[in-house]
Amino acid sequence: xxxxxRARCKRTTQRVVWCTVQYTVQYTVHRAQVLSEVSSxxxxxxxxxxxxxxxxxxxxxxxxxxxxxALVGVQLEPFFVLTGEYVCRKGVIGMxxxxxxxxxxxxxxxxxVPAGQESTLRAGELREVMPGEAFGQEALLFNLRQQWDARxxxxxxx
Numbered sequence: 001x002x003x004x005x006r007a008r009c010k011r012t013t014q015r016v017v018w019c020t021v022q023y024t025v026q027y028t029v030h031r032a033q034v035l036s037e038v039s040s041x042x043x044x045x046x047x048x049x050x051x052x053x054x055x056x057x058x059x060x061x062x063x064x065x066x067x068x069x070a071l072v073g074v075q076l077e078p079f080f081v082l083t084g085e086y087v088c089r090k091g092v093i094g095m096x097x098x099x100x101x102x103x104x105x106x107x108x109x110x111x112x113v114p115a116g117q118e119s120t121l122r123a124g125e126l127r128e129v130m131p132g133e134a135f136g137q138e139a140l141l142f143n144l145r146q147q148w149d150a151r152x153x154x155x156x157x158x
Contacts, residue, residue: 035074047073057101059132080157081105087150087158094139094146103156105129107148128153 035043047070054076055061055069076099081087087098090110098105105128112124126148129135139146 044070054101057132058099060099060134078157080155081152083152083154085152087152087156088136088146090146090149092146094136094144097134097136097140098150098158099134100129100131101157102131104131104153105135105156106151106153107135108151109148 035046038046044066048066051061051069051073054073055064055066061069061072078101081103087105088094088096107126107129108124109126110124112126114123129150135150136146138144
C-alpha cells in the first residue's frame with residue numbers, strides 16, 4: 001500500500017499516541033522492553049515525548065541531542081521520597097546517582113548531628129540539593145561508599 005506524506009504523518013502520529021498510552025498504561029513494563037518493539041524512527045519520536053519533562057526539568061539535559069536524552073532516559077528509574085525519608089545512607093556502596101527534579105534534599109554527615117537531634121531535618125547538614133542538581137555520582141563512578149546521608153526536606157521527585 002502506498003501512503004501519501006499526509007497519510008504517513010497521520011499514521012505516525014496515531015502510533016506515537018498509541019505507544020505513549022501503552023507506555024503509560026503498562027508503566028510496570030520496563031521502558032526498554034516497550035521501546036524494543038518499535039522501529040528506530042518511532043523509538044526516537046517516543047523518547048522525545050516520554051522524556052520531554054526530564055529534558056526540561058534537568059539542566060544536565062539542556063541543549064543535548066534528543067538521542068542522548070533518550071539513551072540516558074531509558075536507564076533512569078523515577079521514584080519519590082516523602083519529607084524526612086532517606087534517599088540513601090552514609091557507608092552504602094554507591095550503585096546509583098540521583099537527579100532531583102522536584103523538592104529539596106539535605107546531605108547530612110551523621111557524625112555532625114548532636115545527640116538527641118537525629119530527628120531534626122537539618123542537623124549535621126553539609127549542603128542542600130535543589131531541583132535540577134545531581135548527587136551521588138562520585139560514589140557511583142568511583143565505586144565508593146556514600147560519604148553522607150541524603151534526607152528529603154520536602155516531598156521529592158527523583
